[in-house]
Amino acid sequence: MNANRNLPGHLQLYLTGEHDCSYLDGLRARTLFVDPMARIDRERAQWLQQIGFRRSGMHFYRPACRGCQRCIPVRVPVADLRLSRSQRRNASRNDGEVRIAFKPAQLQPAHYQLYERYILARHGDGDMAEDVSIETYMRFLLSPWGGQTWFIEAYLGERLMSVAVTDIFSDGLSALYTFFDPELSERGPGTYAVLTQAREAARLGLRHLYLGYWIEESPKMAYKDRFRPIEAWDGRDWLRFERGEPIRFCK
Incomplete structure (x- = not known):
């Protein structure tokens, strides 16, 4: 380098x-x-x-x-978030049955086992599956960085449905990575994890939920564009896009 x-x-x-x-x-x-x-x-x-x-x-x-x-960095202004019909259905279905728990960033066997199952099922043809191990998991999600991280657990009954790894900043939360039980995909655990993080950011009086990079051509990132309004970084400023507005920058 x-x-x-x-x-x-x-x-x-x-x-x-x-x-x-x-x-x-x-x-x-x-x-x-x-x-x-x-x-x-x-x-x-x-x-x-x-x-x-x-x-x-x-x-x-x-x-x-x-x-x-x-690769466009995006974030959600949580106080203004307006859910789509499908997001409201997701929340309605999961709110009554899913229990949320906040845990410190520590190695827990149940977390790693769920992470391994998720990577092999959802990203089995990618680089992450070729190097899935406790060591890479710890380097990725448990390395100290000078701030605070939560592992936000979602349980369906006693079954661990998902874990949302979330960094905490003074202006917002950052959705670092989410992994979930592939057998419970029909419940939309990834979307529910974002909704949970957005709610928690709002409860704490924080302005934003950072969702990382969005790529228009990537189907795996399409869910990010469904949270509106959304703000996108154009290299100089965060620009706001309402529902129905495509994320486009003036050149």
Whole structure:
């Protein structure tokens, strides 16, 4: 990796060489990383997120691909969230039967077992399935980063339905990763996890729920665009899009 430039606050950036895109077949990607040796506290992490970076383990990154700007950071202004008909059905079905619990970010066998089943069932043809292990799970979701993380559990009766790994910032929550029981997919556990996080952000008086990157051509990311209004980072500002408005930036 080659040194790129300094961020405000004396954070060094490093740019990877080109590699296969993890989201779209046939494309090449590059990634911009914050120096992994830098001290990233909660304030710096929040600032990085506000300019389009994401966290993976203890690393903060954003795409920096040649001639491609398909990865768009998105967030939901939770106080203004208006649910679609299908989202209201999801909430109505799950609210009466699902129990929510908030746990600290610690290794629990039940969490890892659910994560492994989810990765193999939903991403069996991808890079994550090739390297699924407790070690990679811990590096990805349990690495210390200078802030606070919740594991938001959803139980259907006594059965663990999903776990939403959620970072906590002063301006919002960040949906880092969600995994769920593949046998309960018909209940829409991923959508319900987002609704749960949005509700919790609103309850705490926080403004946003950060959903990471959205790619229009990626079916696996289509659910993010269904939460409206939504805000998208164009590289300079967060722009707001209401229901029915396509996420498009003026060039």
